[in-house]
Amino acid sequence: MSDxxxxxxxxxxxxRDNFRQLVALGVDPYPRQYExxxxxxxxxxxxxxxxxxxLEAAQPLARTAGRVLAIRSFGKANFLAISDGRSKIQVYIRxxxxxxxxxxxxxxxDFGDFVGVDGRLFRTKTNELTIWASSLEFLAKCFLxxxxxxxxxxxxxxxxxxxxxxxxxxxxxxxxxxxxSRVLAGMRSFLNGRGYLEVETPMMQxxxxxxxxxxxxxxxxxxDIPLFLRIAPELYLKRLTVGGIxxxxxxxxxxxxxxxxxxxxxxxTMLEFYQTxxxxxxxxxxxxxxxxxxxxxxxxxxxxxxxxxxISLAPPYRRVALREGARSAAAERLRAVVDEADLRRQESVxxxxxxxxxDVRPGWGAxxxxxxxxxxxNEHRLIEPTFVYDFPTEVSPLSKGKPGDPDTVERFELxxxxxxxxxxxxxxxxxxxxxxxxxxxxxERAAGDQEAHEMDEDYIRALEYGLxxxxxxxxxxxxxxxxxxxxxxxxxxxxxxxxxxRHDVV
RNA sequence: GGGCCGCUAGCUCAAUUGGCAGAGCAGCAGACUCUUAAUCUGCGGGUUGCUGGUUCGAUUCCAGCGCGGCUCACCA
Numbered sequence: 001m002s003d004x005x006x007x008x009x010x011x012x013x014x015x016r017d018n019f020r021q022l023v024a025l026g027v028d029p030y031p032r033q034y035e036x037x038x039x040x041x042x043x044x045x046x047x048x049x050x051x052x053x054x055l056e057a058a059q060p061l062a063r064t065a066g067r068v069l070a071i072r073s074f075g076k077a078n079f080l081a082i083s084d085g086r087s088k089i090q091v092y093i094r095x096x097x098x099x100x101x102x103x104x105x106x107x108x109x110d111f112g113d114f115v116g117v118d119g120r121l122f123r124t125k126t127n128e129l130t131i132w133a134s135s136l137e138f139l140a141k142c143f144l145x146x147x148x149x150x151x152x153x154x155x156x157x158x159x160x161x162x163x164x165x166x167x168x169x170x171x172x173x174x175x176x177x178x179x180x181s182r183v184l185a186g187m188r189s190f191l192n193g194r195g196y197l198e199v200e201t202p203m204m205q206x207x208x209x210x211x212x213x214x215x216x217x218x219x220x221x222x223x224d225i226p227l228f229l230r231i232a233p234e235l236y237l238k239r240l241t242v243g244g245i246x247x248x249x250x251x252x253x254x255x256x257x258x259x260x261x262x263x264x265x266x267x268x269t270m271l272e273f274y275q276t277x278x279x280x281x282x283x284x285x286x287x288x289x290x291x292x293x294x295x296x297x298x299x300x301x302x303x304x305x306x307x308x309x310x311i312s313l314a315p316p317y318r319r320v321a322l323r324e325g326a327r328s329a330a331a332e333r334l335r336a337v338v339d340e341a342d343l344r345r346q347e348s349v350x351x352x353x354x355x356x357x358x359d360v361r362p363g364w365g366a367x368x369x370x371x372x373x374x375x376x377x378n379e380h381r382l383i384e385p386t387f388v389y390d391f392p393t394e395v396s397p398l399s400k401g402k403p404g405d406p407d408t409v410e411r412f413e414l415x416x417x418x419x420x421x422x423x424x425x426x427x428x429x430x431x432x433x434x435x436x437x438x439x440x441x442x443x444e445r446a447a448g449d450q451e452a453h454e455m456d457e458d459y460i461r462a463l464e465y466g467l468x469x470x471x472x473x474x475x476x477x478x479x480x481x482x483x484x485x486x487x488x489x490x491x492x493x494x495x496x497x498x499x500x501x502r503h504d505v506v
Numbered sequence: 507g508g509g510c511c512g513c514u515a516g517c518u519c520a521a522u523u524g525g526c527a528g529a530g531c532a533g534c535a536g537a538c539u540c541u542u543a544a545u546c547u548g549c550g551g552g553u554u555g556c557u558g559g560u561u562c563g564a565u566u567c568c569a570g571c572g573c574g575g576c577u578c579a580c581c582a
Binding site: 002010011012014039049070072073074075076077078079081090092110111124125128130145146148149150151153154155156157158160161166169211212213254256258259261262263264268270272299359366413419420421422423455474476478479489499500502 | 513515534537538539541544545550566573575577582
């Protein structure tokens with residue numbers, strides 16, 4: 001501790017004094033373990049419905065432990081509230097029911113300390129399930145004052161930086177991460193039940209492929225090679241499909257070196273899955289089933305509240321072709337007739353974008369501009385689950401073309417709540433065509449697009465061994481959890497979102 | 507990166523025109539045998555994010571910096 005901290009605040013000094021007095025009593029301030037008969041949560045589950053007379057007759061014994069979240073003293077009658085992080089239970093402390101040592105421990109407790117209690121369960125006059133303590137053990141000290149119990153911790157910066165404080169005092173925060181865990185379990189269970197194999201593919205890659213994004217760069221010392229943190233697992237998962245794993249998925253982090261917002265964290269969790277002998281419309285049906293089932297498993301219903309909106313995740317979802325969506329929205333905005341053919345020609349679509357006031361970078365082709373028009377005009381309005389399908393080839397270097405339409409690929413994105421939740425396509429499995437697509441991307445990269453895809457010769461070689469007809473999809477887990485937990489920011493569903501480091505941490 | 511907003515006690519928040527920096531909760535001492543935001547009495551607690559400037563005097567006005575939030579840009 002530096003000089004500023006040499007003068008302890010009263011709050012810290014008092015807690016340290018209590019700690020010293022415990023040690024002076026001969027209490028081990030850091031015992032090794034404490035055997036519980038129940039967690040607090042188990043007690044509440046098991047006896048939450050039991051009445052006072054029932055408990056009086058059964059005299060159930062309980063030995064449990066937790067963090068002290070409230071101390072209410074009345075001279076000879078005292079109450080603690082202890083929490084196991086999930087549930088709370090009250091403890092009744094009477095001087096005449098405890099040894100002198102244990103009561104002395106009680107007198108030295110601070111808000112936030114950990115204790116173990118042993119006693120019988122009963123209900124108080126106010127019908128609160130309570131442990132009548134016959135022994136009290138000190139388990140660990142809380143030296144720093146916790147946030148106040150009534151208002152809790154609302155400062156978002158502290159909630160993100162010191163998530164443990166958020167979890168201690170805000171039950172809703174704990175709830176968010178329990179739902180997140182159930183979403184992950186639900187997705188695994190859904191996919192495992194359909195014959196998918198869960199795998200793990202490299203997160204450090206010599207070529208960052210599978211998506212259009214800027215990567216993080218790192219370095220391996222022994223091999224003396226640059227490595228990228230992956231922006232997507234896609235190309236590796238499809239190599240596994242070449243290898244005969246017909247249904248495969250991975251749930252893990254992707255890393256993209258881009259801005260931070262309420263919908264973007266530099267590392268985020270993605271489910272990516274592939275199934276052979278399928279094309280993209282089959283994945284629409286699968287997605288509807290999966291999101292509805294996972295929602296029901298995670299929160300008990302597929303009807304959600306997100307901000308102002310009530311949203312149903314029950315199938316079927318709306319379907320809108322991208323060009324038609326862009327065309328109709330542009331026509332509506334401009335109060336003019338717009339033909340889909342206008343969107344396919346660079347000069348005409350550029351004129352439409354300019355009239356709409358949408359910025360277009362030099363070098364963008366008709367497909368990129370059309371996609372931009374669609375996203376600008378429609379994305380925030382796509383509240384009900386909506387599949388936007390049939391994307392321009394130009395923005396989809398890994399998707400299979402639509403028969404008879406070289407400008408269009410079999411791809412969809414799913415929007416819910418005004419943002420993109422999933423992205424899927426029929427996989428391009430023609431190695432010659434894949435090479436041409438990569439070369440087109442290289443040209444864009446040469447023209448200054450840092451997010452254009454790199455050439456990946458090894459991936460093309462894999463395709464040359466034969467990738468069966470395959471459809472694949474990525475689902476943004478963080479965003480889906482935002483929807484299920486009514487969280488306005490992605491930081492609310494990531495335990496430790498990336499924050500600029502502070503150097504003045506106290 | 508741009509724009510707007512915020513930063514005051516451990517937490518949640520006040521502070522009039524620039525005039526001694528406050529409250530609730532938490533804490534400490536005391537009272538109280540069933541409370542649960544316990545109550546009652548009393549008492550402590552501050553480098554007002556940081557650095558400068560203007561001023562007799564700055565939480566307040568100005569400038570710069572730091573961190574955050576929202577938003578736009580970029581993306582998923």
